[in-house]
Amino acid sequence: MIEVMHLGKRYGEVLAIDDVSFTVAKGEILAFLGPNGAGKTTTMRILTCFMPATNGTAKVAGFDIFEAPMEVKRRIGYLPENPPVYPEMTVSEYLQFVAKIKGVPHPKIRAALASALEKCNLGDVSRRLIGNLSRGYRQRVGLAQAMIHNPDVLILDEPTVGLDPKQIIEIRELIKGLGGEHTIVLSTHILPEATAVCQKVVIINQGRIVAVDSQDRLSAQVRKSEKISVRVRRGEAVEPEKLLSIEGVQQILPQPAVDGEGVFIVEAELGRDVREALSKRVVESGWGLLEMKPLAISLEDVFLQLTTEEKGVEEAAAAPAPAEGVTA
């Protein structure tokens, strides 16, 4: 549905994005993840034909953003970082206006308005002035605006920024519900959001794509060992050697604990499940097993690791490479 090919954008001397390429399939939800200033908004603005790219191009629903911008614009709903609303208008006046300029045929405007109001839960405030609405409602008006013409593609720039936790959950549910029918690209710097909503993640840092993949595969790529956290009643009795003798266990990392309890992280070879042997050993030793849980690596770790690794690579290129501290 969306094909981005070697996109680059230069603001004077500053290279905002460089050689960005990715594709999004129909019905997929893609998260565009990166720290502030990574080039997320720039990429989105290029995709929506708001600004032209310096190099490369992109296709949306088969139409090139340079050759057929009108066709692209007709098929895209865009929610910029700040919802583009007129505070002096009421919600339904505003949405009607947007429907008209997006080319919704006149007889269908009423239905489009009703469905957008319903999907975004705006029925109660449809007659209120947008200027008097709270940030959360305004964001929803922005979202309603993006989907009023039932576009194939929705591009949402930080759709949950500035909302309270309850609203964040509502908006995420809404976005999830829209996937499948619409192809969605959303940007965020909040990692759990990508985890909660998206199937595919593009991580961007300093204008370059660092990784493109599904979230599970990204985690697997970064993970170097299986980690299990174990909590026992009698911390003073723990003898790490007993655990190290289990086949596959590589390392025991003691953690701070309270009330005489003991907490430690067991690192095992990747792909080997040592939980059964581990629990047996702990119980037999009589340490009083309280809790045992595998530590799944979060997207947060992936993100930090990828964005800092990238930096490491650049530094390594500049200076003679120091020995990487990776233990076998």
Add this chain to the structure above:
Amino acid sequence: MKNILTLAEKELKLYFISPIAYVLAMVFLMVSDYLFHSQVFFYSTLSSQAMRAQGNAPQINLHEILFRPTFLNMSIILLLIMPLLTMRLFAEEKKGRTTELLMTSPLTITEIVLGKFLAAWFIYALLLALTLHLPVMLSHVTYVAWKPLVASYLGLLLMGGVFLSMGLFASSLTENQIVAAVISFGILIGFWLIGLTAQTAADSSVGEVFNYLSLIDHLDNFVKGMINTRDLTYFLSLTILGLFLTHRVVESQRWK
């Protein structure tokens, strides 16, 4: 065309919601009525003098002595208030980030510019229509020549187009409404000064050029009751120039 009307409708809605148009209309009417009133006073003194002078009095013409100065004065007031009518048009869109909505919708820049211009022109036409009570009132007490009045109003309408397109251009340059208003004051006062320079530099070829560029001179022809292609061309081409510059500025902002 449909898009232009949709955009114009939105602008009109915003004009009627905000107090600016109402306040401007009130101030404009108060000042122009006052000027008209003092002109009426002058006219009545003049005509009573003429009556005393009996047969050898000069011809006095109601349109010439009453309406012509009123309209010329009105054009100066308009020069001062019109920038306030246009300052919002692009500056506010930029400040409120609604440009992103317009530019990512299937609209051309020409449609956006024309939509805004037409809305402002419509408001201006309403403002002028409000001044029609002056000749109507007068027609109850004396004979009013309507044909030169039609030409005068046409002239004012066209001159307003120039003011508005220059104001629109100024508004497209900035996201600050005050700055937009000040820039368009600058441009319009520049045109006015050209008129003054033309008077002092008369007879030289420079004076002739300035004379042609002077807004007030062209308006004066309309107010005298003449509709020349020369004046029509002047007003229309300046209006189109303003709209063209606006189009270029809006387009160029995409590339920054």
